[in-house]
Amino acid sequence: MDADLVLTTDTVHTLTGGGPPVEAVAIAGGLVVATGTRRDVAGWRGARTEVVDLGPGTLTPGLTDGHLHPVMGLQLTADVDLSGARSLEEAQDLLAAAASGRDPDAWVQAWGLDPNLFGGSPVTNAPLEAAVGGRPAFVRLFDAHSALATDRALRIAGVDGPRSFAQRAVVVCDGSDRPTGLLLEAAAMDLVQDHVPLDPLPVRARQLHELLAAMAATGLTGGHVMDLLGDSRAVVAAAEEAQDLPLRLRFAPWCLPGVDADGLAELVELQGRGGRRWAVGGVKFMIDGTIDNGTAWLEQPDALGESTESFWPEPAEYARAVRALAAAGVPTATHAIGDAGVRHALSALAGLDRPTAGAHRIEHIETLPSALIGAFVRQGVVASMQPTHCTHFTRADHTDNWSTRLGPERAGRAWRCRDLRDAGVPLVLGSDWPVAPFDPRRVLADAQLRRPAGEPDVAPVQPHQGLTPLMALEGYTTQAAWAAGEAGCSGRIAPGMRADLTAFAVDPLQAPPDELADAPVVLTTVGGSIVHRGATVSG
Template sequence: MNADLVLCADTVHTLAGGRPVQAVAVAGGTVVATGTRRDVRDWRGPRTEVVDLGAAALTPGLTDGHLHPVMGLQLTADVDLSTARSLEEVHERLAAAADGRPRDAWVQAWGLDPNLFGGRPVTSAPVEAAVDGRPAFVRLFDAHSALATGRALAIAGVDGPRQFAQRSSVVCDDDGRPTGLLLEFPAMDLVQERVPLDPVPVRAAQLRALLGEMAATGLTGGHVMDLLGDSRAVVAAAEDLGDLPLRLRFAPWCVPGVDADGIAELVDLQARRGRRWSVGGVKFMVDGTVDNGTAWLEQPDALGESTESFWPDPADYTAAVRALAALGIPTATHAIGDAAVRHVLDALDGLPRSPAGPHRVEHVETLPTDLVGRFVRQGVVASMQPTHCTHFTRADHTDNWSARLGRERADRAWRCRDLRNAGVPLVLGSDWPVAPFDPRRVLADAQLRRPAGEPDVAPVQPHQGLTPLMALQGYTSAAAWAAGEAGIAGRIEVGARADLTAFAVDPLAADPDELADAPVVVTVVDGAVVHRGALVDG
């Protein structure tokens, strides 16, 4: 055998069972042998690269189960407010960005936490004061809402309420004047479409840089829950520059009002692919977010909101899902509220699993106990983001999400362990740019139920914490299962795809707080080293 690459490590978690492994041979992008260090001499040829990782731990490559790397380039433009801890700090960052810009130059920002408003109405007033009359578009952390200044609204021709085909709103005061708050994508798009967008070549280079940063944290792939606008052109242009540092699987959106031609277009997209990207499945949204009052709950939230589906007629959603399922296309549905999750499960009931992958529910933030068993019975995957819980909610329920839901529903927050214990395939991810993409911190938070590195923070529903193995499976074997790739990915065994991640610590034995900051020694995608940490000799 003449392997292209051989990796040796004291610890190898194959997630495939069988005898202990300390060496893995790769050729043509595939694992061709596993064994001990003594076997390396039999695999080595004149051009074989042998890398001994020493005390590092090698695992199957990590895959983020839900992220938005292409759309996120626009969503994260300009000013980062995700770490701002007060409206005063928000003002300082926006004012500093606006200072010196022409009066007609846009100011963009992202990551604004509605908790900073302290229960007061969320309006554009703090943004107006900071940018001094300039057009500004500030996205809130959930990416389902934004604040637009008066100048931005005027440029977009928005001077009052609007009607949309989907549940969306230009929030107005009692006199019909916009407050600056735009809820959900149709309303946000009114302004966002007027914001300057970088050319495709610029965003292609940005995408490659972003994916490289992701690879340095151990990610080898991602399930991308969108394919909007010119995303295909951006990805193709990025791949023209060289192989992508990550393997990407896109799920284009199906939106309310879709007709037969729209379904046919979604079907046609399933054949699109590049060297390290492909289209697989279709993404739906059946509700919005709890923080915005746009989730779909079985009982109203504390403000009397979150009572309706994102689809004006939920039966149309069911019909679209079933039409795609009949053609063997798996679906992934954003469902946050309890009514939303129940409706999705009703829509999927009785549908067979496609060879291309099972159907999925994304987010699942508050879940009644009677629905846990239905995930199992129907073979539906739960795709969840632990850092949404640990970053944006609090154990004492004083955060906006918990206050809106009330104690009973807030106590059902992100029931990762209950779902996993019941036998539900549980995929983990970040939903970047809603939360940071670093999988080490997601793995840690999934176990701790609090932010890694902050031991003084009380954990949220600590009994819902995952074991280290459950967390790792959420980024590996479960992610492969959810993509219909269980036979070729998510494990280290002969015939599997050579996507591999090596940690400086053992992710199954290290303290989660230590894991969150531990170096990633090597990341391998398709048999090629895409990240090489400082601890590895070349």
């Protein structure tokens, strides 16, 4: 055998469920072709074989983020990052510094604004106005389902009062029907966002490649992308035309309220289209919005009397669209955060066969009654969850906006990762970047700790919902592969599987989670090609 690449190390977690210990992996033609011990390497090595010694590193199947938005995120994360602001005054200072020196007509964009900074007061554009000096500004809140626009930006967009939408979107207005600047959900946000300057396609293609390279450096080898908006296909194609993408990307375009038969046919026709390392696979729905915005769908209103309706004005239309796509063999992924949203999504999926191209799945599942866990099991529906949403944006004492809106009982069933997994529900983990950081090491750690990694003084949120190290790792590997219909070619290390591999400086199944969160990734490969090599790796 003449392998292209051979990796050696003391510890390899193949996740195959058994077999003798593995110390070496041979790769050829983008696939794993052999596993064995260091003694086997001589028989695999040819004149052109590269042998890489990972030292004390631990090799695992490549990590796949189960829910992220890398292309859309390029625009969502443009300009000023407010995600680190810990007070409204700090956010204002960041905006003012960015606006200073800009042309009076120049736009200011920002992202990651935490509604908790408003301290329970109404979320309006008033704090933005003075900070940006009368310039047009568009500031996205951390959940990416809402934004604040300054009065100047609203005037440019012609938004001067309430609007009607085909989906549950809102231009929030005061008692005089004057916009407050708060825009809820995509249709309302797009009224202003469509006027915000967009970087040229070649620039975004380069930015995408740089972003994916940064993701590869954290150990990611792939991602399930929950959108395909605007010119995303052209951006990805342009990035791949320049050079291979550092990650494999699987896109699920949106299906929105008002879709007709032609629209459904177009979504079916898109399936399988793509390039060398990206493809369309599945369709994304949203049955509700977010709890922080009051746009989730709850069985009972939140503390402010909100979150009582579906994102689809006619939920039965959602169910018909899901079933039509399922009948065509298309797997669906439904954003469902509130308990009523999850219940309705499960009802729509009842009795449907599992598509060969992947499983039907529900995304987020932030507050879940016990009675619905059994439906996940009976129907084979995948749970796709983001542990850092819990650890970054909620608090154990329920003083955060999310918990306050829900009340103690519903906040007490937050992100029930362990209950779902223990019941036998396939559990895929991810970040939802740019809503939360993409680094999988911290997601793996937070999934176990139920608090932010590196912050031991923070009380964990529902600590009994913490996953074991193996469960967390499987959420990024075997479970992600199964959900995508790729269990036969990825998610494990065995001959015939894709050579998508991640090497950690520590053992993710043995290291304390706080240590794992900051441990280097020493090597990442996609299809046998090294897309990230740490400084300590010899070859």
